[in-house]
Amino acid sequence: MKKLFNSILTIACMFLIGACAKIDPQFALKSDSKTLTSLQVNFADGTGGFHPTTPEPYGSNITVEIPWYYPEGSYKETSLDSLFVTGTIPNSSIMMPSFGLTNLSSPKSYTLKAQNGETQVYKITAVRKKSNKAEIVSFKLKEADINGVVVNNKVFIPYTDVNLSNQTAIVELSYYAKISPDPSAAHDYSKPVKYTVTADDGTTKEFSVELGTPVKLAKGFSAVKKLWSKSSGDLGFEDYRQLSIAISGDYFVLPNSNEWVGGSSIKYYNRKTGATAGNLNVTGVNGIYAVANDSKGKIVGINNLYAGNNVCLYVWDNVNAAPKLLARTTDWSTVAGAFYGRKVAVYGDLSANAIIMATTDGKNVGGANNVLKWTVQGGQIISQDPEVITYSKTYDYVAKAVPTGALPTSDFYFVSNSPAFMNYVNGVSESIQYSFNSSFINNPRGNIGGAAYFEFNNAKYFAVDDASAYSSAMHIFDVTDPAKISTSTSSGDYAAFHVFDGSADYIASPSPNWNVTGDIAIGNVSADGYTMTVYFLVTNGGVVAYELSCIDPNGF
Template structure:
């Protein structure tokens, strides 16, 4: 009986509630309603490219919304843009709408629309475009010809330091500028960089924006340790490698090397050249008849190492070349007696023309022991390799080469760093192969493919970097850098470890994943002022460059 009374009372209350006239709901904060307007190319090579998205933010009271479109796209190309067919979209507050609907517009014209906001108020506005010449006017790189000195650029102070004891009173130089900028006077002419040095004026493509640099012989101060917080800069990125004909496939194996002013991207048998400072594509690398479809890397002196692929009982070879112009010569060979395949990942510390450590991972499947070969090079001569079996880390699914190991230094008694799929962690191991410290996978790392690691010494510190490659369309796609100088802080997870000093931006796969292969590479400049980090991912079509410095400001 009690339940019936409660049910009857509840029903009565519901009836009373249903007869009550509802209050009119009014938004507490109307806002502008229209937050931004964006335009993308609706035709051509860069149709709907997420990076070719140009956005304008409206302000209250202004009817005309002008979207700036670069004069050239990409900006470092000579492809002039057309804005007669642009796909236009808007970011609106809730319960706001635009009439007529946005779509493909001719942005050379004034296109009028009405915005209706959540409170019912209306606002007429116009969308149009402006083809804008670049206002960028930086010197990206500056180097003298003879003697060859790479300038240290400080864009905060507009100075370039030439660190040298040579006479620089009459030398020529080469400068790389922001796209379509000009420089005066011409650094290719003879100039005096002694004393107060030379002043150069860089004028942007717009012909108006200018920057004056002073180039002189001096030694800028350094901070005491590592790279300077705040100096980290993504200097360029290319996330459309497929537009250069660099396309992922099941037989591809991506790796990186840096030599002189060039960055090399290998996809296996094919190798591609880029300008390290600007990311400009320079064409393919002529291997001069050397077949090396395996991994590739470069040493501290800029020597490039190329490997072949070797199944059991086949001959594994590593070749080397001092530059991208030189013919590769054999550095070492080994009859593969490991019982497994090898060659997709190789690493080096030191200078292979002097003293170095070279490592190559052995492909092992789930549940097996992680193994790698280590060659000690003294005076340019490689000793017989040693097999290192890792204890404390069981192999994951790295039978396809999804693993990498890198030495801490050129001393074989120093530790090594290992990462592999699918543990997706960073392991510090001693010279015998025993794991001493572990940084576990990040919060979203389980869905990624940690298959590459690099170690670099810079300004009294040592850094290890790993790239969390795309194994699925979801997960994370970024580079982590850790200070590994002090092993006690190599704890926690990749995204929370006290050793973590840097996390890169993410570039996600635009379509289905094909083959999880990528690489990460760090290089320190010869003068010790700049640290560069490069990474690539076949599934995200990405090749990205970051720069750090240790200039005391």
């Protein structure tokens, strides 16, 4: 990706040279823009990633809460005397003093000066705060070996013939929380049992454990819960290296992508906590650039041009498995000598039927503008050489083709980072059927870093990364009816189309992500069918994990 960055830098230099031309003073208008966005506070070592307590647009007084202990789950106390502040300001403005490492033991004022001389003062206050989380995360009757389902302030025990009159329970709580009465003591769960959970800051929440069966919505999800957010420092990122993400079993997988270095390096992390768990076996695998997962958690990796081994796909059955060569093209004709492998996507089960798609760089930067499509049927790849689709609309470096089915004729989405566009493409004619409206969200950042298609509870969704060099946020759209894809923010149908807005959970990139890259990966639906997880990656920024639930909160 350094090649991409260098090209952008060259263009920026050309722009600056051109900007030196004199402008008639009577037409020279100085900007009055002095709005601060995407504020984030980290610890000095890059861990953290804390946002203001109020959403944008920020007022003149900004408060950022710093957890009492960090990382979450530890008892390591935090301090406010060495925090790193980042934020996005208009190109023509100046922040005085500059953001960076600072002592926020007491409030600090910053003055943002617009090009025309107008100023806006922002006072930033950091506050240490004990956790207010008072949740039952999981609940299990030990002797009966029955898992409860947690819905808001109730835990439902499925109806059973087992005698529940003398049961102990294994309960997982929010970090630092306590529960009363003691669930390890026997209780009669044939009738409701009341519990009080107390957070570290004293916040309390009452729960009732009772017999019952949650009811699913007829279609789609009812709630989205942020499970955790980890910064680039927490996850050990290197600038411009974490470009794609895959899910396998209890883990998420992040390759360290670098076309200039031989070999491959791929880490995997606990997807429940975000903690580093190990390194993927990459014996005999050179130049893995992007990864994706199939519906069973098998990991697919694609190499890059400088691996010098033609276009190769590798597969890992799980994070403990050795890699296997899935496909190797006979020559370079499929990519016409262009760079490839920045994105890869899979739909289906590689042990049965699946479609794998990858892209080359686009014609706008001298690339081939190709989509590569491999078909797997009956667990066997049909051809070592992919079907090649030369895409009808030109793009720059980063694009992603996302299949929506496991048949060779299945439709697919095509997403371009720059210029930003998203299209729904007919899998037979390869023609664009529908396009996302340019105003698919309010105040877009201007680029599309990543995307994913998924199905959940009788509905179809498309998740998109709205990105800039400084911050990115994830949005989810209901695309069950593809004709709705062109819905704009001004439409009366927009609320039913734009079903999740992750703007408040944006990930900032303390080291600007000039390539504006990232990705989205989808975990499996839970065994009971009630939940599924979505993982959102931002290069140079971090990862956020979300849980989607299709339980009707009012239907039991």
